[in-house]
Structure formats: C-alpha cells, structure tokens
Amino acid sequence: MQTPEQIVVDILKNNGVDIATTLPCDRIKALLPLIEKNIKTIPLTREENGIGICAGVSLGGGRPVMVIQSTGLGNMINALLSLNITYSIPLPIIASWRGVYKESIEAQWPFGKKLPAILEASGIKYTIIGSLDEIGKLDGAIKDSFANTYPHVILISPEVWEGSTCEVPQPLQICIRNFNLIFRGNICEPVMARYDAIKVIAENVADDIIIANLGVPSKELFIINDRALNFYMLGSMGLASSIGLGLSIIQEKHVFVIDGDGSLLMNPNAMISVGDLDPRNLTIIAIDNAAYGSTGNQGTCTLNHVDLELMAKGCGIADTVKVHTGDELRKALEKKAGFIHVIARPGNAKCKEIPLLAKEIRDRFMGALRERSV
C-alpha cells in the first residue's frame, strides 16, 4: 500500500510540478526527502523569499510548488497579495498545519488556530486536508491554482501522516570546510545617481531579461527604455533578486536584476539562495545609494557599516565586483558578473507612474519570453 507521502509525490508529478521550494516542519520530515528524490528542490531560508523564487519560475513557464510549515504563511502574506494576487501568478502551497491537531508547542496555537480566518480575510484560497481519506483533495487544489493563476494554500493536518511507514533518512554528515576570504573594499565618493546607472544597464543588456525593483527604479527604467523583457515590480519589496533567481533556474536567457540596498537588506535570504544555487545566467546589480531612495532617501546601514559586496561573498556568490563609474559598470555587465555593487548617490529622476497594469506587465513579459524560446 502507498504511504501518504508517496501519494503526495505522485499527485505533484502527475500535475507536472517541476520545482519544489521547501522549508522543514517536523511533521513532514518523511515527505520532504521523498519530494527531493523526485522533483528538483530548492531549500529556502525564509518562506517569503520562496514566493519570489516561485514567481520567477512561473513567469519563466515552470510549475512550482511550495512545501512548508503553516507558520511560514505568516511571513509571506504581503508577498502573496502584492505579487501573486496582483499579477495573477499561480502557486500551490502545501502547508503542514500546526497549532490545531495534537499540538504540544504553545507558540503554535495562536497563529495556527487563526490561520483559516487570516487566509479568508486575505482572499487567499485554501483547502483543508484533515485526514488521510481527504488526501485526494490535493490534486484538485493544485489544478485550481494553475488553472486560475492564483495561490492556493493546502493545509494538511498532522493526522494525515500518523501511522505512515515512509522512512525518514539518516541525518546528513557534516563535512570539513575551509573558508578563505580576503576582502578589500573601497567606497569612494559616488559619481552616478541610480538613473545614470540604469541608463548604462539599459544600453548594455541586449536581448536579456531585466527585473526592476519596486518604486522609482522601475519608473526610471520605464522612461529610459521600456521593453517587453522588462519586468517591473510594483510591490513585494525585497523579492527582486528572488524573482530573478527563479527565472534563471527555469530558462536559459541571462537575467539582470536591478536591486536596491534597502531591499537587499530587507531580504538577504535572496543572496543566500543565489550563493547556494550558483546560477550562471544571473547578475544582481545592487544599486547602493545608501538610502531608501523611493520613499524619500532615508539612510540605510550601507551608509557606514554594511558592505553589500562582502555580504554577497559571505553568501557564497563568488563572482562579485564593486563599481563607481559608468565605464566600470559597463565592463562588469559585459562580463556578466554574478553580483555588481554599484556605489551611487541618492536622488530620484522625475517620473510618472508606469501606465501598465500588473497583468499587462506579466502577459507582455511572458509572451516575449515564449517568442524568443521557439
């Protein structure tokens, strides 16, 4: 007889799922290794980051799922609404539902009990699988998410796995590692504003993808050179590089991400995942104006004590470079370095709202990608 874990994996495979992004829960410790054996798996360090990665996979034509503990939904509501719901991007989320069934950890109770009401209030579709005989509902929920291009949360009670004979593998062996990092970084007086840097980027990307960060960066790129292969973010702060990573995994085109210091500091998990997966076709361009430029140039901590290039290296991104001038930026773009730290001065160009709806941005972008891949 099939174990519940095997049934779940079969449902995922039958639905053509090609990427699973995961973060563990004790109750699914037998399920996660089985998924990893059967489907390309991306381990996450924060669930919200997975929303960006999965959105990138979807935009690139893939069929991702997320498999997490239900608590993780608490740190991704904004991303689900401002990215998936706003742009109509599908995502089945299989969540091990804690806090309700035989739950001994008190910290799980408040969020777990309120979770259906929170999802309801957020307008996020969900299905509860309370016992093994309801496991078949998973198939319908996944189909619903892909067919109707919205996220669908599947809350699976721990009762489902009770009595399963699915094996939990032995713990991983810790291997010996050596770290050998000599880092010297010089930050000189900036000569470019963000707008100047984006102009250089727009002139040097050829037929590649650009993901533009929310706020003024997207608007500046729009007036400098609007094109179908630009993906303009309208929300989900911190997820630009995560979306870029998802796209780089699922398709072959080079992906340039215009990110910001405030956004990378909000979600350094993106750099951790990039360092972990080491994609060859991704360049993060961190335009570091030491400010939350789009909201009025309030200072960030890159002003004095955080170096984004060193952070990128610390996350395992090997191919990094710091640039100050347009010429240095051009050379780094030509080489398609993995992480380009652009030292810029604060300031926003005068620009209007982008006159495109989120779904128009998405459709135009996906259409251009499909056209170029045939």
Ligand SMILES: Cc1ncc(C[n+]2csc(CCOP(=O)(O)OP(=O)(O)O)c2C)c(N)n1
């Ligand atoms: C979760 C969240 N917090 C705050 C904001 C408000 N916000 C929008 S853009 C932005 C600044 C982004 O700064 P940075 O990434 O450095 O890019 P810059 O605008 O300087 O290019 C902020 C704080 C938001 N949209 N979402």
